[in-house]
Amino acid sequence: NAGVTQTPKFQVLKTGQSMTLQCAQDMNHNSMYWYRQDPGMGLRLIYYSASEGTTDKGEVPNGYNVSRLNKREFSLRLESAAPSQTSVYFCASSEKSRTSGGQETQYFGPGTRLLVL
Amino acid sequence: GNSVTQMEGPVTLSEEAFLTINCTYTATGYPSLFWYVQYPGEGLQLLLKATKADDKGSNKGFEATYRKETTSFHLEKGSVQVSDSAVYFCALTRGGYSTLTFGKGTMLLVSP
Numbered sequence: 587n588a589g590v591t592q593t594p595k596f597q598v599l600k601t602g603q604s605m606t607l608q609c610a611q612d613m614n615h616n617s618m619y620w621y622r623q624d625p626g627m628g629l630r631l632i633y634y635s636a637s638e639g640t641t642d643k644g645e646v647p648n649g650y651n652v653s654r655l656n657k658r659e660f661s662l663r664l665e666s667a668a669p670s671q672t673s674v675y676f677c678a679s680s681e682k683s684r685t686s687g688g689q690e691t692q693y694f695g696p697g698t699r700l701l702v703l
Numbered sequence: 704g705n706s707v708t709q710m711e712g713p714v715t716l717s718e719e720a721f722l723t724i725n726c727t728y729t730a731t732g733y734p735s736l737f738w739y740v741q742y743p744g745e746g747l748q749l750l751l752k753a754t755k756a757d758d759k760g761s762n763k764g765f766e767a768t769y770r771k772e773t774t775s776f777h778l779e780k781g782s783v784q785v786s787d788s789a790v791y792f793c794a795l796t797r798g799g800y801s802t803l804t805f806g807k808g809t810m811l812l813v814s815p
Contacts, residue, residue, distance in 0.1 A: 590746070617801055628707075628792060628805040629747070636801070644802065676746055682801045689735045689754045689796070692803060694746035 587612055590695035592677050598701045599667045607662040607698050609677030617682045618660035619692065620644075620652060622673040629676065635660055636682065667702045674699050705730045709793050709806035716813050722780040724809045726767075726793035729774065734795040736760075736769050736776040737803070741790045750778075750791070788813045 593608045611618065616637045621629040621644075631644030635654040649671060651663045660679075664671060678692040710725040728734065735754040739747040751760030756771035765780045776793060793806040 619802070626807055628807040629803075630805075631802055634802055678747075680801055689752070690801065691737075691749045691752070692747075692801075694739075694748065696744075696746045 589613065590677055590679055590693050592675075592695040592698050594698060595696070596699045598703065599664075600703050601668060603667050604663065604665050605667065605700075606664075607675055607677075607700075608659070609661065609695060610659045611677075611679040611693070612658065613679060613681070613693065614657070615679035615681045615693075616657070617680045618654065619678040619680075620650075620660070620662045621676045621678065622646065622671075623676060623697070624673050632662065632675075667700075669702045672700060672702045705734070705795060705797055705804045707793050707795055707804055707806035709791075709809050712790075712808075712810040714809060714811045716783055716811070718785055718813055718815050719782045720813075722778070722783045722787075722811065724778040724791055724793075724811070726776045726778065726806060727774050728776065728793075728795050730795055730797055730804075732797050734797050736767070737794045737796075738765070738767055738776070738778050739792045739794060739805075741792065741808070743789070747792065783811070783813045785813050785815055787811060 619634040620632040633652040675698045677695045680690045680692045737752045738750040740750045751762040753760040753769035759768045790808045794803045
């Protein structure tokens with residue numbers, strides 16, 4: 587099992603450019619998440635998808651869109667990148683069930699480092 | 704709202720020293736509590752968790768006890784190794800919901 591994979595590993599953008607970060611998991615998990623990690627801020631949730639076909643905003647959704655393409659894949663799109671979006675982006679997945687009640691483990695990908703100039 | 708507060712780092716220790724990283728939380732309902740670890744250049748991985756009051760999570764010599772009366776989940780290890788050098792994140796999920804709220808992370812540096 588590869589677990590959670592993310593592409594690309596690194597990306598440099600100019601202000602105003604767009605890009606899509608890709609994430610895939612092979613663990614048959616229902617739920618997927620996008621976080622950003624900034625120095626001194628911990629990880630903050632951007633969007634999540636509790637199950638295929640649903641998406642919800644997290645703590646910092648502005649400037650981002652997401653697509654849950656199928657059960658395996660969850661992409662994050664920056665339509666018009668800004669320097670404030672320079673960060674490390676992590677995708678995660680978990681197997682939430684009706685009985686897991688928030689106790690399930692989230693599995694993280696290796697991250698995408700994004701620099702917006 | 705929910706929040707997690709961790710001690711600021713870096714925490715610098717010599718090998719075989721005792722480790723404590725403090726974590727306190729604010730949450731409604733009955734949260735589950737987690738410690739995640741991030742090694743240099745990698746994503747986060749679960750270290751341990753506790754899902755109800757007085758539970759003790761443990762893994763790889765680390766342990767933490769869910770203390771509802773003090774709203775705390777402090778991470779401890781009796782004898783740290785150089786390989787434990789990493790950033791440690793305390794986190795919670797509010798009862799029934801899966802989205803994690805993280806603390807800011809504490810960097811641990813262990814020297815030989």
